[in-house]
Amino acid sequence: xxxxxxxxxxxxxxxxxxxxxxxxxxxxxxxxxxxxxxxxxxxxxxxxxxxxxxxxxxxxxxxxxxxxxxxxxxxxxxxxxxxxxxxxxxxxxxxxxxxxxxxxxxxxxxxxxxxxxxxxxxxxxxxxxxxxxxxxxxxxxxxxxxxxxxxxxxxxxxxxxxxxxxxxxxxxxxxxxxxxxxxxxxxxxxxxxxxxxxxxxxxxxxxxxxxxxxxxxxxxxxxxxxxxxxxxxxxxxxxxxxxxxxxxxxxxxxxxxxxxxxxxxxxxxxxxxxxxxxxxxxxxxxxxxxxxxxxxxxxxxxxxxxxxxxxxxxxxxxxxxxxxxxxxxxxxxxxxxxxxxxxxxxxxxxxxxxxxxxxxxxxxxxxxxxxxxxxxxxxxxxxxxxxxxxxxxxxxxxxxxxxxxxxxxxxxxxxxxxxxxxxxx
Amino acid sequence: xxxxxxxxxxxxxxxxxxxxxxxxxxxxxxxxxxxxxxxxxxxxxxxxxxxxxxxxxxxxxxxxxxxxxxxxxxx
Numbered sequence: 323x324x325x326x327x328x329x330x331x332x333x334x335x336x337x338x339x340x341x342x343x344x345x346x347x348x349x350x351x352x353x354x355x356x357x358x359x360x361x362x363x364x365x366x367x368x369x370x371x372x373x374x375x376x377x378x379x380x381x382x383x384x385x386x387x388x389x390x391x392x393x394x395x396x397x398x399x400x401x402x403x404x405x406x407x408x409x410x411x412x413x414x415x416x417x418x419x420x421x422x423x424x425x426x427x428x429x430x431x432x433x434x435x436x437x438x439x440x441x442x443x444x445x446x447x448x449x450x451x452x453x454x455x456x457x458x459x460x461x462x463x464x465x466x467x468x469x470x471x472x473x474x475x476x477x478x479x480x481x482x483x484x485x486x487x488x489x490x491x492x493x494x495x496x497x498x499x500x501x502x503x504x505x506x507x508x509x510x511x512x513x514x515x516x517x518x519x520x521x522x523x524x525x526x527x528x529x530x531x532x533x534x535x536x537x538x539x540x541x542x543x544x545x546x547x548x549x550x551x552x553x554x555x556x557x558x559x560x561x562x563x564x565x566x567x568x569x570x571x572x573x574x575x576x577x578x579x580x581x582x583x584x585x586x587x588x589x590x591x592x593x594x595x596x597x598x599x600x601x602x603x604x605x606x607x608x609x610x611x612x613x614x615x616x617x618x619x620x621x622x623x624x625x626x627x628x629x630x631x632x633x634x635x636x637x638x639x640x641x642x643x644x645x646x647x648x649x650x651x652x653x654x655x656x657x658x659x660x661x662x663x664x665x666x667x668x669x670x671x672x673x674x675x676x677x678x679x680x681x682x683x684x685x686x687x688x689x690x691x692x693x694x695x696x697x698x699x700x701x702x703x704x705x706x707x708x709x710x711x712x713x714x715x716x717x718x719x720x721x722x723x724x725x726x727x728x729x730x731x732x733x734x735x736x737x738x739x740x741x742x743x744x745x746x747x
Numbered sequence: 748x749x750x751x752x753x754x755x756x757x758x759x760x761x762x763x764x765x766x767x768x769x770x771x772x773x774x775x776x777x778x779x780x781x782x783x784x785x786x787x788x789x790x791x792x793x794x795x796x797x798x799x800x801x802x803x804x805x806x807x808x809x810x811x812x813x814x815x816x817x818x819x820x821x822x
Contacts (some may be wrong), residue, residue, distance in 0.1 A: 651803055679750065699751035727758075727807045739809040744773045 324624035325631045326617065328362060330597045331491040331575045333450040333518035335362035336424035338620070338632060339613050340590065342579050342740040343452060343495075345369050345397060346605050350410025354417060357528075359610035359742075360617055363422030365600060367667035368399035368454045369407050369443065370428040370466070381539040383529035383554065392554035393603045394528040396539065396546060398460045399428055404439070408446040415447040423447075424493065425485075427465050431475075450490045453481065455506070456497040456522020458549045462478055468522065474509035481513025490500035490504035491516040493577060498524050503562045504569045511574055518566065519577035519600065520557040523549025552603035556581025560594055567595025567640045583612075585619030592632065592696045593639040647734040654722040655703035661693045663716040668709035670694065670717060678706045698722065750798060757801035760794055771809065777815070783803065 326337040338364035341347050341356050345424025348367045356364055376491055383392040400407060415423055416717055425443040429435040440451060455471030462469040470476045477494065494510035496503055500520035507518050525547050529538040537545025540666065565573045582588055583604035591599050602667035604612055629635055642643030659682070671694055674682045687693045696707075708717040764785045772786035781796040783805055796802050 630808070697749070697751070700749050701748075727804045729807060729810065731803070731806060731810060735810070736803075736806040739806055739813060740774055740776070742813065743771060743809050 324621050324629055326362075326621060326624075328598045329575055329634060331450070331493065331587060333363070333422050333424065333491050333493075334623070335598070336420055337362035337613075337617055338592065338689045339363075339616050340353050340422065340424070340577070340598060340600045341520045341605060342600035342602040343424075343454065344602040344606075345395075346602060346610070348400065349402075353410075353414050353423070356605075356610045356613075357414070357418040357421045358387050359571070360613045361421070361610065362598075363424065363449075363590060364406065364423040365426050365735045366411060366448070368428045368457070369404055369439065370399050370461075372401050372403055373398040373460070375401055376543050378539045378576045381548070382552070383528055385554075388553075390552055390603065390607045392526075392550055392551050393606070394526045394529075394539075395523070396459050396548040399426075399454070399457070404442065408442065411443075411526060413447040415449075422449045424450045426452045426454050426495070428457070428461060429438060430464075430466060431470055431480055433483045433486075437487050440484055440487050444488065446491055448490060449489060450493060450516075451484065451494050452493040452519060453484060454495050454522070455480070456495045456520075457499060458499050458523055458525045459547055461629060463531045468497035468499050470504060471495075471522070472500050473720035474505050477506050478509040478513040481510050481515050481585040487512035487605060493517040493519050495519045495522055497522050498558060498562060498580075502565075504565055504572060507572045509568045511572055516572055516575060517575040518572070519579065520566065521555070521580040523551045524555055524558065525549030538593040551580065553583055554582045554605075556587060559592060563591055563596050564594040564640065564643045567637060568643055574593050576739045583607075584624065588620055589623060589635065592636045594643070595640045597632075597636055647737075648732050651736065652724070652728045652731055654696045654699040654728070655699045655705075655719045656726075657696045657703075657705075657707050658718045658720050658723050659694045659696055659707075660716055660718065661687070661695075664694060665713055665716070666692050666694070667712060669712065670695070673706050678702075680706050683705065751800070754798040754804075756799035757794075757796050758804055761796075761801070761805055764792060764794065765808070771812065773803070774805070774809075802810050 328335050328338040339361055341361050343365040347353055347364045353364045381394045382390045385391040390627055425448040427439050427441055457467035461467035479496055494515040496506050500621040510518050527547055536543055563578045575597040576595055577598055578591035582599045584602045588599045671682045676687035681697045681700050683695050685693050708719050711717045769787045770787035773784040775782050781802045783794045786794045
């Protein structure tokens with residue numbers, strides 16, 4: 323059986339599944355229930371000056387019958403006194419010494435304030451710290467959270483202040499509300515971060531009620547932007563993890579999160595370079611016990627792949643992640659419709675004819691039955707037909723054999739050859 | 748015209764010029780596509796390539812030419 327123990331910058335946990343800093347980690351009662359269910363670690367809900375919350379805090383986006391495709395919240399950090407949180411951290415650590423507890427912190431960009439909270443939280447026995455430079459709502463209006471996280475110099479400086487006194491590993495949690503997350507990740511590393519985590523939530527508004535014209539959610543008729551998470555944000559998070567993993571200078575472990583709902587997403591994040599994953603929305607949707615399937619699924623997958631430990635999984639896809647200019651322009655796939663499986667719904671034909679490259683013909687076979695056939699030479703391999711097809715196995719995207727003139731060549735190589743050939747002018 | 752047919756026409760034009768002894772003398776690109784200047788001694792001919800596959804194909808020829816020049820310089 324594969325070894326799922328995890329080490330993120332020196333923070334050890336029995337498995338790679340941590341609860342993210344969020345409502346599920348608001349109290350000792352919850353974190354202890356989570357550890358009992360099997361979670362390897364928990365990032366305690368962000369501590370700082372206790373805040374005041376509003377009522378009507380969460381909303382979700384459902385899509386195509388799937389509940390909670392995305393999740394939006396306007397809840398702020400912990401509203402409980404620091405001392406209460408620390409007492410419960412101490413108790414939880416005593417009861418579950420093998421599980422990781424990471425204290426999430428957020429204070430104003432002030433050196434003394436950072437020093438004070440770091441010392442007090444570490445004294446409670448946490449295994450590490452996570453600096454919340456990511457929350458996009460409420461706290462950002464006060465210069466904290468993503469307001470700090472969007473300014474590389476503030477990330478670097480505050481991380482450095484924390485490192486002046488921290489004795490446990492420091493994880494810097496980054497905001498996705500920025501053009502290029504590698505800038506702030508580098509700033510965190512320059513400040514001395516032992517690891518980075520991503521992504522925090524994305525600025526969002528779930529919707530507008532078409533009867534009342536109120537925003538969703540709203541507080542007595544008035545709304546404010548929230549933070550978006552859940553399955554819908556996974557592709558954004560996965561790219562950000564991959565970009566950081568492949569960028570020189572960001573040579574620290576990454577704790578990945580953003581739409582992790584099952585062992586499969588966890589494995590994807592780890593393949594893209596995450597040392598472990600954090601989960602929130604899936605736990606809020608289905609409860610703490612989802613971790614059982616996550617552990618079983620990941621363990622079975624690793625056994626099937628013949629992997630003994632997570633080190634053999636982490637980062638394996640990173641070398642395959644590149645710039646567009648380094649992709650082969652002449653590699654081709656084309657659609658192949660399997661008419662014995664096809665139900666003739668014609669969704670592929672309509673998609674191709676209306677919105678892609680018009681390379682599917684509606685024909686009759688020798689018995690007069692309707693069939694669809696792809697003109698391979700005109701197919702550009704966009705995949706759209708196979709994406710919209712409702713029947714598994716009805717459309718395969720198959721590799722097209724190279725012909726003379728199809729030798730591998732990237733855009734960057736082509737531009738270099740053009741430059742060498744000289745201009746017409 | 749189907750994209751592939753368009754490509755085949757432009758590929759034939761390129762191959763014909765090369766078979767006639769022309770070589771690629773220069774290339775430029777703008778909003779209208781790729782303009783490849785073929786030359787044979789004092790004679791020049793500019794071919795306007797519009798199809799994406801032809802604009803890949805002529806680059807393959809440049810690559811082939813660069814590879815052959817490189818092997819000649821080594822021998």
